[in-house]
Amino acid sequence: MTKLLSIRLVAILAGLGFALVALYSFVVGALAFLTEETAPHLPYEEPRDFAFSFDGPAGKWDVQQLQRGLKVYDEVCSACHSLKYVAFRNLSQIGYDEGQVKAYAASKQVPGIDPNTGEATTRPGLPTDYFPSPYPNAVAAAAANNNAIPPDLSLITKARGDGTNYVASLLAGYQEPSAELLAEHPEAAPGPGLYHNPYFPNLNLAMAPPLTSTGQVTYDDGTEATIEQMSIDVAAFLTWTAEPTLVQRKQTGWPVLIFLLFATVLAYLSKNQIWAAVKPKKK
Secondary structure: HHHHHHHHOOOOOOOHHHHHHHHHHHHHHHHHHHHHOOOOOOOOOOOOOOOOOOOOOOOOOOOHHHHHHHHHHHHHHHHHHOOOOHHHHHHHHHHOOOHHHHHHHHHHHEEEEEEOOHHHHEOOOOOEEEEEOOOOOOHHHHHHOOOOOOOOOOHHHHOOHHHHHHHHHHHHHHHEEEEEEHOOOOOHHOOOEEEEEOOOOOOOOOOOOOOOOOOOOOOOOOOOOOOOHHHHHHHHHHHHHHHHOOHHHHHHHHHHHHHHHHHHHHHHHHHHHHOOOOOOOOO
């Protein structure tokens, strides 16, 4: 009897424990919800809707645009941001031949090991190497950027909602806050080392405007390098780095859909043929 009472007591205590944990979780969640609902939100803008060649089910890469975007990344963005998931050899997918890939890789310094001393050093890149980071470590990156570590851009368009339009809008969207905005939301004024951008969720970010003037980059194909054009081009390039098989996936999808449609029709006709002699029972 004593053993049975002990088991019941343990079960009751365990049940109470689970109930308290559930009640605590509910209270914390409710408070978080109420806090989120009542907290003031700064009125940031949704990304602009740019027209990209790879949009839609039949979209294709604009190779010249991707090459222009690489040039913007190379001459502007690479000073702060890495592309650690992209190898130099991948550039062959956007129209560069083997010689051009080798030359581009050799123009970059990548981490290496001195074979004589075993110490860390740098060497010219090879096609099999990945884009190097502009900083040796996160501490150096934070120290050079107002304590904000610049994110890697390899997957940035997949890590943000409406990523391609977001990146293009953000890069072209730096401006001074309007008087109306500051009158309604004084906290929207950029603090020291911050820059106003209406497409950033809290309206101010530590990244200075990277694209500042027309002609900052000289395009090989003669396209005028306006701030908006450079923003669109590098956004397209970063979409390719994030999902290089995007167009291939779309092209594969059409034959699959056609096959499934054909298989569905064939299955329906087969069903009718097999059950044609079977008459339903009268009710």
